[in-house]
Amino acid sequence: MSEKEPEFVVTDRRKFTLEGDRREDAPQEQEWVPTPILPAKESAPAAASPAQPAGPRAVPDAAPAASSLDAAAANAAQKDEQEQMQEQDQMPQPPTEAEAAEAHAVYTASSRQLDEVVRAANPGMQPIPVMDFPHLVQSLYMSALMQMGAGTPEGQQPRLDILGARQTIDMLGVLSEKTAGNLSDEETAFLQSALFELRMGFLEITQAIARNARQQAQSQTSASDPKPPGKPTLVR
Secondary structure (H helix, E strand, C coil): CCCCCCCCCCCCCCCECCCCCECCCCCCCCCCCCCCCCCCCCCCCCCCCCCCCCCCCCCCCCHHHHHHHHHHHHHHHHHHHHHHHHHHHHCCCCCCHHHHHHHHHHHHHHHHHHHHHHHHHCCCCCCCCCCCHHHHHHHHHHHHHHHCCCCCCCCCCCCCCHHHHHHHHHHHHHHHHHCCCCCCHHHHHHHHHHHHHHHHHHHHHHHHHHHHHHHHHHHHHHHHCCCCCCCCCCCC
């Protein structure tokens, strides 16, 4: 069986002849008309979607804040403890009971030898009294009086150390606080009487100093100010 050869149809789609004339049988093409470009329309804003009901807000967990505060407190406590340990390391260690007893015995023996030397050099000298609590209070009491001008020879200007007197009086106040409940009735009365007299004397002196300061300031102001103006006069 012979195979049939396929048929090919050749179509001449040229628009012009070789001489340049337009062919009558040329296929007609649709004339191209430019499409005008129109301005783009503004898109309408999207309609707002209805508000959705707000759901429950997530409450931040307070555990991290609490844990951070606890950590800060722990760090502060640890720092204070370290500082206290450093202070304790810097402070001298107290002596043992045996060392304190030995130091007391040596000190007492040395004091006796000193008394013997002093009495030998001064045969008519009275024995030096033993220091006790009343002597301690009396010593501080006399020091404060001297600092406030007591014992100044007559006719001389008292020399005041009012700040030193205040410090000595405060020392007696500290002694009163630290020995509360550990003194006899006589010792307590002696200490409180000394404190009362010194504090009242200190108050009297400070008030006198304040009065003198005000008087000096007023005198300086009066010297610098002009005479008080009289009645106003008319200038014609």
